[in-house]
Amino acid sequence: MPTAAPPAPTARRTPLWPAIVACSLPMFMTALDNLVVSTALRTLQQDLSASAQDLQWFVNAYTLGFACFLLVCAGLGDRYGRRRFFVLGIVVFTLASVGCGLSDTSGQLIAFRALQGLGAAAVMPLSLTLLSAAVPDRLRGLAVGLWSAVSGTAVALGPVVGGAVVEGLDWQWIFWINVPVGLVAVPLALLVLKESRGERARIDVEGMLLVTAGLLALVWGIVNGETRGWSDGRVLLALAGGVVLLALFTLWERRTKAPLLPLRFYRVRAFTLTNLVSAAMYFGVFGSIFLLAQYLQIAPPRTPLHAGVLTLSWTLMPMFVAPLAGMLTERVGGGRLMGLGLLLQAGGLVWINLVATTDTPYSHLVAPMALAGIGMGLTFAPAATVVLSSVRKTEHGKASGANSTAREIGGTLGVAVLGTVFAAHGGYLSPQDFVDGVRPALWIGAAVTALGGLVAFAIPRRHAAPPEPDGESTGPAAPDAREVRQAV
Incomplete structure (x- = not known):
């Protein structure tokens, strides 16, 4: 009498805590740097002989790099691998932090802050996407809640770390502390997280150029409106240009078969x-x-x-x-x-x-x-x-x-x-x-x-x-206590 074949082994899912740490640690690093510089501006002004406009760009360069490349990095991650671009973002952010720590002029610091923003644009959205894929649907709410708590902790520590640097440490330590975090985060992500991709469609180069240029112009107009005046010709031109470019981006996304952001x-x-x-x-x-x-x-x-x-x-x-x-x-x-x-x-x-x-x-x-x-x-x-x-x-x-x-x-x-x-x-x-x-x-x-x-x-x-191609639902359900204990 023939025996039944043993059931095929099921792939083990990453436990909840390692997945949260692997996704949240780099995100914590990038969120902290979004705020920590603001309380160290006076020290930077003295050490680098920075002008008032330089001080604004120490903060705004990061914001511009971050905001303008979020959609681009998310799209590239979908096409070429989310974990791959997540790790690449960590590497870019860590190397940019080294550059910030070695900067001895305002121009150098502004340039490396913009590069930090580019790295953060890959880390922040992909960290949430990878975490969502690493845990069961029924635990997604719990995992996202813990991820959000880590983000909130970075917000909490930003002013404190900046204040400590101003009072006792060299300002370069704002950036040097990112280096050991990056050295730990890269192998951890490669070990714990699985590679995933979105729809393998062609790269929407035109959409990337339009949305990046539009957001760059719009954010530049916003951050300079306060100092230059909202009626300044360059500010108005940047705001109007940003609106036009984003409108063209919307029209293009309606026409292309592989949109960067499906409308x-x-x-x-x-x-x-x-x-x-x-x-x-x-x-x-x-x-x-x-x-x-x-x-x-x-x-x-x-x-x-x-x-x-x-x-x-x-x-x-x-x-x-x-x-x-x-x-x-x-x-x-x-x-x-x-x-x-x-x-x-x-x-x-x-x-x-x-x-x-x-x-x-x-x-x-x-x-x-x-x-x-x-x-x-x-x-x-x-x-x-x-x-x-x-x-x-x-x-x-x-x-x-x-x-x-x-x-x-x-x-x-x-x-x-x-x-x-x-x-x-x-x-x-x-x-x-x-x-x-x-x-x-x-x-x-x-x-x-x-x-x-x-x-x-x-x-x-x-x-x-919307249903997956196989018809399965993506909506999460609330976790029960047994599933939480097993995942942890």
Whole structure:
């Protein structure tokens, strides 16, 4: 009597924790560098004899490189291998950090900061895509929540690390600390993560050129509008040129057979509204943090390190809240969590605005800052989960890149607009002058954030992603306790 053939062995999936570490460690490094330089600008100004415009570009060069190449790197990762481009992004970012640490002129530092942004553009969206592929669908919400907590920790430590550098260490250590992280992250990613690809279509070179040039022009106009004036001819030309190029990009994507960003994504209400919510959150929150970090140093006077530590009451909260929000997304609904989160952020900004004076005790600021931080934590993970569950698995890279681009543009616009409002009503002549400028800026930040919260409530609680070629659903289900223990 013939015996039945043994069942074919099933491929073992990477345990949850190694996958989270492999994807989150490089992302932590790139997110930290997005903020850490801002509190070290005074030291850079003295050591490099940098002008005021140079100081702006120490920050903006990274933002431009990051925002303008997100979609391009996500598309190349889909075509040639996500893990391959993820590792390449880590290598580029690490080598650029070495260049930043060795820079002895402002021009050199600006150039290497832009190269850092290019590396980060490959790391950030692909880290989320690779993590989503490395864990079961039922654990995706938990994994994304933990990934978001790591991102929130980087946000929390940015001002603190920058303040520590200003007070005791050489500014070069801002960049040297990335080198050992990169040396660990590359072999870890190669060992733990599996290669994956999206649709193997031709490279949309025309789309890449149009979107890169359009975003470059648009972001350049945004970040220079504050200093040059929004009526400056070059700023207006850059903004108009950016809009025209992005319009041409949209027309091209409708015609090409292998689009860099499939426009059908935006026929999914959950995807479109979540990107709007993400942009609104970054506009209000990061524009406000940019000013509040300075407020804590000026009214009353504090050292940069002291002020950075005080921001932890805000920035540490997502580390604790984001994993819980990720696990609750499918049960409660991502839109509801994001709506509540943005309304809490807006409430925190209004509360801070009402108590802000030239000598407000920190004890009066702790509660509203913590409230805003809880709101951030409620928003990060659900936004990522909803975006990924709105598209096919093979399109996660493109969707993640689109969402990251929306966030970065929103944050850049928030810093520029709130900075302009601040400059129109106040300045740095005295603590009272600074408070006079902060108040109207925070009202704008709170209004945009609250508007984003109302938009979030329009996101459907349940939405079905387009079917995979084999007809399988991509939507995640909530994890149960046994699956969580087995994955860990």
